[in-house]
Amino acid sequence: MKNLLLATLLLGGNFAAFAQTSTAETAAVKQTITTFFDGMRRGDSTMVRSTLAPGAVFQVIANREGKIQVQTEKVAGFLKSVGTPHKEVYDERITFEQVLIDANLASVWTPYQFYIGSTFSHCGYNSFQLVKLAEGWKIVHIIDTRRKEKCK
Template sequence: MKLPYILSAALLLLTSGAHAQTASAETELVKTTIRTFFEGMRKGDSTLVRSTLAPGAVFHTIAAKNGQTQLRPENPSAFVKMVGTPHKEVYDERITFDKVLIDANLASVWTPYEFYLGSTFSHCGYNSFQLVKLADGWKIAHVIDTRRKDKCK
């Protein structure tokens, strides 16, 4: 009588282990897309940045003006063009991965960051990425961030 319970428990453990490995692999693929986005920024490689974006991607930033919170849209095409336009200083956004959540073909990623122009600190904040898994892999569909000069961590 105990054998069916033991087999059921073993099957459950094997299934959950396989799910954990799949989830871990997907998490790494999502992180790779975001790392590639920032690698393209650092290299000034607009093609590399563009390769990480889903068609119709949307960018926003949250800013304060006169003590009021504002949601400002940013043009992804203009951003990609800016990255690829020759510039003196390296655009260096240093991130860490705080949270990565995945459900099916949707990923949500939270990354604190510090942004440097070359070696000079510019600003800091948090990025929130929404990614979608398309036929050619995980792509960034939406980025929204905060920006400030102090209280970075």
Template sequence: MKHLLPSLLLGSLLGPAFAAQAQTTPAPAETQAVKQTITNFFDGMRRGDSTMVRSTLAPGAVFHALGAKPGQATTLEIENISGFLKSVGTPHPAIYDERVQFERVLIDANLASVWAPYEFYLGSKFSHCGYDSFQLVKLAGGWKIAHVIDTRRKEKCK
């Protein structure tokens, strides 16, 4: 019994650590499904298809941006999703082309978090860069974007 107690104690301490690690190593199919939702979001932007973009969003989705003007403090800006969708769907001279790389995808059950560096172009002209942080939820219709927050800058891109 003396030898069993330390083993049980060690197991109870290490068990959650191993479980947490397993939760951050998603199945390849789930990872691909999460990435596909984000890819569809940006494909819709490039096509000017607000219906396609909207189909990737969870009800009540929220967009934030961290902004800073030279010499001013960083601010947290809330983006109006209806305004964003209207902007995407209204004909504009240059394609909205956000190019993301999937640096990290974490999934636990029906929640996913994606960390993705990006560069944004208006047509072929570079506009800005930064990182997107996506929170997705798996609903009856599949993975949907619930929250996006990003940084924006014109230099020191990845």
């Protein structure tokens, strides 16, 4: 029984060590997301693209006539929208509520408010999945909610 308890404690300690992350890794993950939104505000699709992993997926959870749907958005369409000159700044204001990292995988939860220029458009939550590639942390998946009321 003592051996079983000792083995459990040793293995549990090893799993905990894998889940620990450094402040530098957390900062690097946050910087990738910050660069994504800085690029969006600047209308710089190249800057936004630099934060994305190959094959990145964008999705939104939508409520259409009382039915919840998951809609996939084309990344190329998003980049074109960001990079096409527009009068008002696309300004998504986020706060980092939770950043989880294990090895080369990060999951980030951010409430947001989206403005077109100074006009409020909508709010919700983003869930980002990032992977650490040779070039650094890259966004592989974004899914979000969107609403106009009950904003944080």
